[in-house]
Amino acid sequence: MNRRLTPRQAALAIGVSESSVKRWCDDGAIPVEYTVGGHRRITLDALIGYVRQTQRPLLRPEVIGLPPTSGVTQWVLDRAVPRLVDLLLQGSADGCRSIVVDLYSAGKSVSEIGDQVMAPAFKQIGDRWACGEAHVYQERRGCEACLRALHTLRDLLPEPAADAPLAIGGSVAGDHYQLPNLMVEAVLREHGWQTQLLGTNLPIETLIQAVQDRRPRLFWFSLSHLENPLPFLADYRKFYEALPEETLVVLGGRALLPEIREQTPCAKHCDRLSDLSEFLKSL
Amino acid sequence: MNRRLTPRQAALAIGVSESSVKRWCDDGAIPVEYTVGGHRRITLDALIGYVRQTQRPLLRPEVIGLPPTSGVTQWVLDRAVPRLVDLLLQGSADGCRSIVVDLYSAGKSVSEIGDQVMAPAFKQIGDRWACGEAHVYQERRGCEACLRALHTLRDLLPEPAADAPLAIGGSVAGDHYQLPNLMVEAVLREHGWQTQLLGTNLPIETLIQAVQDRRPRLFWFSLSHLENPLPFLADYRKFYEALPEETLVVLGGRALLPEIREQTPCAKHCDRLSDLSEFLKSL
DNA sequence: GTCGACTCGGGTAATTCGGGTC
DNA sequence: AATGTCCGAATTACCCGAGTCG
Numbered sequence: 317m318n319r320r321l322t323p324r325q326a327a328l329a330i331g332v333s334e335s336s337v338k339r340w341c342d343d344g345a346i347p348v349e350y351t352v353g354g355h356r357r358i359t360l361d362a363l364i365g366y367v368r369q370t371q372r373p374l375l376r377p378e379v380i381g382l383p384p385t386s387g388v389t390q391w392v393l394d395r396a397v398p399r400l401v402d403l404l405l406q407g408s409a410d411g412c413r414s415i416v417v418d419l420y421s422a423g424k425s426v427s428e429i430g431d432q433v434m435a436p437a438f439k440q441i442g443d444r445w446a447c448g449e450a451h452v453y454q455e456r457r458g459c460e461a462c463l464r465a466l467h468t469l470r471d472l473l474p475e476p477a478a479d480a481p482l483a484i485g486g487s488v489a490g491d492h493y494q495l496p497n498l499m500v501e502a503v504l505r506e507h508g509w510q511t512q513l514l515g516t517n518l519p520i521e522t523l524i525q526a527v528q529d530r531r532p533r534l535f536w537f538s539l540s541h542l543e544n545p546l547p548f549l550a551d552y553r554k555f556y557e558a559l560p561e562e563t564l565v566v567l568g569g570r571a572l573l574p575e576i577r578e579q580t581p582c583a584k585h586c587d588r589l590s591d592l593s594e595f596l597k598s599l
Numbered sequence: 600m601n602r603r604l605t606p607r608q609a610a611l612a613i614g615v616s617e618s619s620v621k622r623w624c625d626d627g628a629i630p631v632e633y634t635v636g637g638h639r640r641i642t643l644d645a646l647i648g649y650v651r652q653t654q655r656p657l658l659r660p661e662v663i664g665l666p667p668t669s670g671v672t673q674w675v676l677d678r679a680v681p682r683l684v685d686l687l688l689q690g691s692a693d694g695c696r697s698i699v700v701d702l703y704s705a706g707k708s709v710s711e712i713g714d715q716v717m718a719p720a721f722k723q724i725g726d727r728w729a730c731g732e733a734h735v736y737q738e739r740r741g742c743e744a745c746l747r748a749l750h751t752l753r754d755l756l757p758e759p760a761a762d763a764p765l766a767i768g769g770s771v772a773g774d775h776y777q778l779p780n781l782m783v784e785a786v787l788r789e790h791g792w793q794t795q796l797l798g799t800n801l802p803i804e805t806l807i808q809a810v811q812d813r814r815p816r817l818f819w820f821s822l823s824h825l826e827n828p829l830p831f832l833a834d835y836r837k838f839y840e841a842l843p844e845e846t847l848v849v850l851g852g853r854a855l856l857p858e859i860r861e862q863t864p865c866a867k868h869c870d871r872l873s874d875l876s877e878f879l880k881s882l
Numbered sequence: 883g884t885c886g887a888c889t890c891g892g893g894t895a896a897t898t899c900g901g902g903t904c
Numbered sequence: 905a906a907t908g909t910c911c912g913a914a915t916t917a918c919c920c921g922a923g924t925c926g
Binding site: 615616617618619622634635636638 | 918923
């Protein structure tokens with residue numbers, strides 16, 4: 317995808333003159349490509365990267381096909397949470413997406429957005445549900461809104477290099493949670509990896525098949541809900557034995573309890589996205 | 600094997616206008632041959648060489664894998680299904696998205712894309728799986744790719760008017776299929792409706808709650824998989840009785856068998872997206 | 883030979899270029 | 905030092921009736 321913007325579009329979006337954008341391109345501050353005739357073309361992710369680096373506000377995101385700003389200019393992660401909770405309970409998918417795009421273009425990392433904004437928001441919604449203050453459908457509708465936001469976020473991340481290592485992963489049988497998988501995928505892409513999301517509720521046999529077919533550098537398991545730990549542990553052992561040498565495995569998710577952790581040898585157990593992020597940096 | 604591309608095909612592949620490609624051919628920037636009638640034909644080698652020389656990224660590499668005999672639009676329409684099957688089996692989420700975007704910008708409606716391209720593609724993948732020619736993970740990974748394509752497609756649809764009628768819906772308990780839900784949502788938005796996707800695997804009580812809270816003009820049930828018809832029918836009766844007067848209900852999906860259909864009074868039973876589309880037009 | 887889809891070429895409107903100046 | 909504005913020249917995108925392709 318990765319749309320190509322003219323200097324004028326880029327300038328409009330960040331609220332500066334066209335000349336400034338051209339100068340920044342010429343100075344190398346914004347990565348730029350050229351047409352045969354010598355016209356500059358800026359990829360969306362290059363512009364977002366510049367905005368993040370320079371802490372410049374995206375004044376008019378709509379001119380480059382992004383949702384309008386959420387109205388708050390100074391974002392603090394903590395303050396985003398109650399606002400997100402509100403929007404999710406109201407079912408405002410657009411509002412949710414705006415917050416995510418705002419946070420990312422303001423320089424927050426994907427793992428920060430996941431760990432410090434989305435996860436706490438769903439925790440709060442869960443608490444409200446426990447007190448009878450929120451309905452199930454509100455939580456689910458909120459998940460759908462966040463899924464959409466994460467799809468948009470993914471498009472803002474730089475394209476992985478053609479020779480970047482490949483990561484694949486998903487959730488095992490009985491686990492239908494998509495949100496954590498999309499978050500993991502986004503974190504990996506943020507670190508420059510190529511990714512393929514296999515999906516949720518996958519039988520272990522097909523995961524073994526996938527890992528042997530693709531021989532990825534990394535495989536992730538997102539564990540949000542485990543009906544029965546025992547069959548999973550047996551499955552995991554089978555998987556682990558069938559693993560190609562070059563493949564590292566990471567495990568994470570709410571369902572990764574201490575007793576599971578002890579019996580699942582792997583390269584890294586992650587409690588939060590930031591653990592994954594640190595692990596990726598350490599490679 | 601050295602295919603000859605039309606200017607239009609080349610333009611699509613590298614993401615510029617057809618005029619530019621023709622100009623560059625005329626300027627000698629791209630080596631070109633001519634048909635007896637004077638039409639330009641660009642060899643694959645020439646295009647690749649040009650791409651290398653100018654450092655220009657190939658926006659849609661999959662476009663140049665096509666036969667020389669027809670134009671892109673025609674080709675996209677005719678050959679979309681086998682091409683999509685290939686891309687999905689390979690796990691090319693970007694390729695899948697390109698096809699969907701091409702189809703939509705070639706004038707195909709959302710329901711046509713769903714009914715005539717995506718559904719047959721998954722049918723074929725299912726058939727291949729039945730013969731042992733495809734793995735489960737390939738089908739699931741393909742679903743994820745299509746989900747992403749549908750999110751992008753949704754962004755291409757015009758924003759609904761502020762006073763547009765509201766539609767909400769989702770899947771009932773035991774049904775985890777997201778793809779049909781996203782398709783239904785896209786069809787509704789194509790017809791100018793506001794939508795809220797509630798999600799999958801939803802208990803009937805929360806659907807009743809949702810429909811009473813929001814009082815939408817329309818409520819959709821996407822039925823892809825029903826573990827037990829009987830509890831569903833009982834649930835549906837409860838739902839139907841609790842319905843606000845102004846709310847129409849539509850039902851659709853693979854699991855909508857004749858015996859289910861008979862016992863589910865509603866405004867419309869849909870076998871395909873086009874049925875939903877027609878129904879929306881008739882309102 | 884018919885026909886629909888595509889391409890031709892040329893013209894025009896809109897953008898972008900680079901450089902100089904404020 | 906950095907930004908915004910202005911300029912003529914060049915580039916690109918879009919449009920159209922006529923002709924070609926499959």
